[in-house]
């Protein structure tokens with residue numbers, strides 16, 4: 648890593664001399680700084696749902712004599728706990744992706760299977776939002792990597808496309824080969840992202856203003872996970888978006904040859 652020199656202290660010694668203390672912020676320190684930021688942001692983000700859970704459980708106790716009230720608070724409590732669990736899962740995913748350079752359990756991954764699992768994972772959300780997810784494109788493409796992480800990345804894009812789309816609209820998930828790069832494109836006709844926000848949406852906890860008011864359930868971590876997951880696989884994420892027209896997020900991953908499944912299967916014994 649390039650050493651980065653920063654002045655940490657400047658002490659005037661005499662009229663013409665100043666002692667400047669320089670420090671080399673090495674890669675390691677930068678990583679440490681990022682980690683501290685992450686912990687600080689995360690603690691902050693956890694406080695709201697944890698506070699809500701605590702208030703709602705108190706409310707249930709106070710409302711004990713009124714079954715209708717108890718049911719009302721209990722269902723809100725369940726919703727908060729679900730949100731909290733989703734947030735914790737995302738925090739764990741992201742911290743794992745940021746913590747180590749290594750992928751565990753690398754194997755041949757079928758893009759068909761990744762896309763199927765990602766889409767099925769959000770079928771309930773799609774139904775609830777009355778959004779139809781349409782799959783298309785090339786079948787039979789493979790990459791090398793960790794199937795769960797890739798599924799989570801594609802799933803996050805599908806989840807966002809559903810969440811930021813109007814009722815009755817369609818979300819497309821298309822796969823194609825661009826030379827030796829596998830492209831998975833998730834397209835919606837939703838609210839879109841203003842140009843000024845487009846490079847920031849991949850930052851941790853960043854949420855565009857419109858999204859904040861529209862969808863309180865978001866965590867601001869989904870795209871950050873997508874970016875890290877894809878980079879870990881030697882790929883990149885591209886974004887095209889126009890406010891009120893929609894967005895296309897494209898994951899690009901190096902293609903690998905289809906595995907020789909015959910060779911992998913154990914031969915029957917005689």
Ligand code: ADP
Nearest residue numbers: 807811839848854855858865866867868869870
């Ligand atoms: P969130 O949990 O808020 O969706 P993400 O990291 O997944 O967090 O996305 C960050 C922000 O990017 C969102 O809050 C929203 O402003 C914007 N965004 C992401 N996907 C879309 C999309 N498909 N359409 C419009 N805006 C989007």
